[in-house]
Amino acid sequence: MKSMSVIEGDSVTLKPNVAILRNKILWRFGDQGSLIALIDAGQISLFDGPDGRFKDRLKLNHTGSLTITNTRTSDSGPYEVNIKGGAGDQVRKFNLTVYPRLPVPAITRDSTQCSQSSSSLSNCSLLCSVLNVNHVTLSWYKGKSLLSSISVPDLRSSISLHLEVENQDKNTYTCVLNNPIRNHTKHLDISQFCQPCPEIYCCGFTEPVTRLVIAALVGVAAVAFVVYDIRSRDAK
Known part of the structure; x- marks a missing residue:
C-alpha cells in the first residue's frame, strides 16, 4: 500500500504504474469498495462515489491514473485499483490523507500580566494561539532551538502555547504551526508586543x-x- 498526503483544496494523482494497458481498470474507494472510476474497452466512466462526494472532481486518463481535484478532508481513506486482463489481474492500493488548510498562528500578550505586581514586569508573557485545528503541532522556537510544543490529534480544538521573555531580549523567537506536510510560521517582534503596561497598572x-x-x-x-x-x- 502506498501512502500519500495532500492539503485540502489541492489536486492529487494516484498512479497505478502499469507497464501495459489492460482491458479493464476499476478504481474503488473506501472500506466498502465503492466504484468511482472505470476503463472498459477503452471507454472511461466516472462515478460520484459515496454521498456524491466526488461529483465533477475526478479525472481518469487511459494509462489508468486517477486525479482528484479540489480535494476535501472527506476524500481521505483507502483507494484500490484493479487491473484486469493480459497475464492476470493486478491490484494496487493507496491510502490518501487530506489535511485541512493551516491557519496562521496569532501571537498576543497575556492580558493578566499587567494586573500583577511591578516586580514581574521586567518579563513579557506571550501566548501563541490557533483555533479549530486538528492533526497539528504548535511550537515555540528560540532561533533554531525548540523551546516547547503541543500537539492536537484527530478532534478539532483550539490551543495556546505560553512563552515568557525579557523585555530587552534580542533573541529571535518564532511560533510554528505544522502538520506532516506543511507549516506556518509567525515571527515575534518583542518591541511590538512587549510595550509598557498602561499607567494604571504600573505599580500594581x-x-x-x-x-x-x-x-x-x-x-x-x-x-x-x-x-x-x-x-x-x-x-x-
Missing part, C-alpha cells in the same frame, strides 16, 4: 486604589473648608 493594584482614596479625602476636606469659611463670614 493597591497603589491606584490608594491614590483614588487620597484624592477623595482631599476633595472632601476642601469642601468642608469652604463651608466652614462661608459660615464664619455669615456669623461676623
Whole structure:
C-alpha cells in the first residue's frame, strides 16, 4: 500500500504504474469498495462515489491514473485499483490523507500580566494561539532551538502555547504551526508586543486604589473648608 498526503483544496494523482494497458481498470474507494472510476474497452466512466462526494472532481486518463481535484478532508481513506486482463489481474492500493488548510498562528500578550505586581514586569508573557485545528503541532522556537510544543490529534480544538521573555531580549523567537506536510510560521517582534503596561497598572493594584482614596479625602476636606469659611463670614 502506498501512502500519500495532500492539503485540502489541492489536486492529487494516484498512479497505478502499469507497464501495459489492460482491458479493464476499476478504481474503488473506501472500506466498502465503492466504484468511482472505470476503463472498459477503452471507454472511461466516472462515478460520484459515496454521498456524491466526488461529483465533477475526478479525472481518469487511459494509462489508468486517477486525479482528484479540489480535494476535501472527506476524500481521505483507502483507494484500490484493479487491473484486469493480459497475464492476470493486478491490484494496487493507496491510502490518501487530506489535511485541512493551516491557519496562521496569532501571537498576543497575556492580558493578566499587567494586573500583577511591578516586580514581574521586567518579563513579557506571550501566548501563541490557533483555533479549530486538528492533526497539528504548535511550537515555540528560540532561533533554531525548540523551546516547547503541543500537539492536537484527530478532534478539532483550539490551543495556546505560553512563552515568557525579557523585555530587552534580542533573541529571535518564532511560533510554528505544522502538520506532516506543511507549516506556518509567525515571527515575534518583542518591541511590538512587549510595550509598557498602561499607567494604571504600573505599580500594581493597591497603589491606584490608594491614590483614588487620597484624592477623595482631599476633595472632601476642601469642601468642608469652604463651608466652614462661608459660615464664619455669615456669623461676623
